[in-house]
Amino acid sequence: MNVKQLRYVCSIVELGSFSAAAAHEGVSVQAVSKSMAELESKLGAPLFERLTGGVRPTPFCRALAGRARRVLDEWDELERFARTGGRAASTDEPFRMGFCCLEYAGVDRLVSLISVVSSKVIGRSVTVPFVPCDTALDELRAGRVDALITLGPLEADDVTCGSLGGMTSAALLPPGHPLAGRPEVTIDELGDYPVLDPVRFEHFSRAVVGAYADLGLRSERVRVCGHDEAAALMRRGGYSFIVAGNITGAEADGVIRPIVDAAIIPVCLTTMRDSSAIDYVGFRRALVRLGLFS
Numbered sequence: 001m002n003v004k005q006l007r008y009v010c011s012i013v014e015l016g017s018f019s020a021a022a023a024h025e026g027v028s029v030q031a032v033s034k035s036m037a038e039l040e041s042k043l044g045a046p047l048f049e050r051l052t053g054g055v056r057p058t059p060f061c062r063a064l065a066g067r068a069r070r071v072l073d074e075w076d077e078l079e080r081f082a083r084t085g086g087r088a089a090s091t092d093e094p095f096r097m098g099f100c101c102l103e104y105a106g107v108d109r110l111v112s113l114i115s116v117v118s119s120k121v122i123g124r125s126v127t128v129p130f131v132p133c134d135t136a137l138d139e140l141r142a143g144r145v146d147a148l149i150t151l152g153p154l155e156a157d158d159v160t161c162g163s164l165g166g167m168t169s170a171a172l173l174p175p176g177h178p179l180a181g182r183p184e185v186t187i188d189e190l191g192d193y194p195v196l197d198p199v200r201f202e203h204f205s206r207a208v209v210g211a212y213a214d215l216g217l218r219s220e221r222v223r224v225c226g227h228d229e230a231a232a233l234m235r236r237g238g239y240s241f242i243v244a245g246n247i248t249g250a251e252a253d254g255v256i257r258p259i260v261d262a263a264i265i266p267v268c269l270t271t272m273r274d275s276s277a278i279d280y281v282g283f284r285r286a287l288v289r290l291g292l293f294s
Contacts, residue, residue: 152207
């Protein structure tokens with residue numbers, strides 16, 4: 001076994017398919033498939049059941065992935081230590097954790113959680129500015145933020161992106177919406193109404209709206225720019241998806257309804273490839289302990 005194979009195993013188990021794991025690791029599906037075939041041959045046991053919509057890890061594979069994740073965490077820490085020569089990051093300036101998220105009422109509670117957890121892990125104060133998806137990489141490369149939190153992976157040759165886990169998603173509806181009185185809604189029911197697709201937030205579009213499109217959502221995707229256009233769409237019977245609604249709550253003029261067979265949205269942390277400013281492993285562990293991500 002090698003570290004690359006272990007990374008692939010963990011990504012496949014976490015993301016559910018070879019293609020998703022390949023996209024996360026920045027390699028081809030063929031490379032992942034070949035590597036897994038070689039590993040299964042070496043181990044003398046199957047790791048995955050091949051299904052129509054993805055793969056299912058065998059019990060042995062799940063046990064292997066659990067142990068592999070601990071090994072990879074230690075490996076990442078060792079690489080970070082070697083890269084920095086054991087030097088700690090400067091604590092003179094606040095750490096800027098850019099958050100690629102729409103600003104709306106209640107999201108400040110999520111931002112506060114991120115700030116508190118990050119501060120404990122990093123050992124310095126943390127600010128969490130909102131960053132549009134279309135400028136996020138430029139902000140990171142220019143040093144205006146030290147790291148980025150995005151929905152879904154952010155891919156580029158000069159960055160390192162890792163999964164922090166998944167967050168639940170739900171439907172955000174105006175109070176007068178025909179589905180607002182239901183205790184929960186289905187993807188098929190939502191398909192009769194237009195869904196908000198925000199401009200400048202492509203990560204949200206791909207990771208959330210795109211995830212539901214892959215699940216068969218029929219809703220018309222309406223591109224909106226700004227709060228006024230979003231409010232206008234809601235008045236016309238539209239709706240939006242919301243992530244971490246159990247933490248943020250809904251705006252005063254909206255209600256949150258669980259979705260049957262809801263998509264779990266991957267949340268990722270991205271830094272420059274040569275950065276040592278954040279203990280990624282410690283950050284992820286702290287979020288898991290809080291129960292913030294699944």
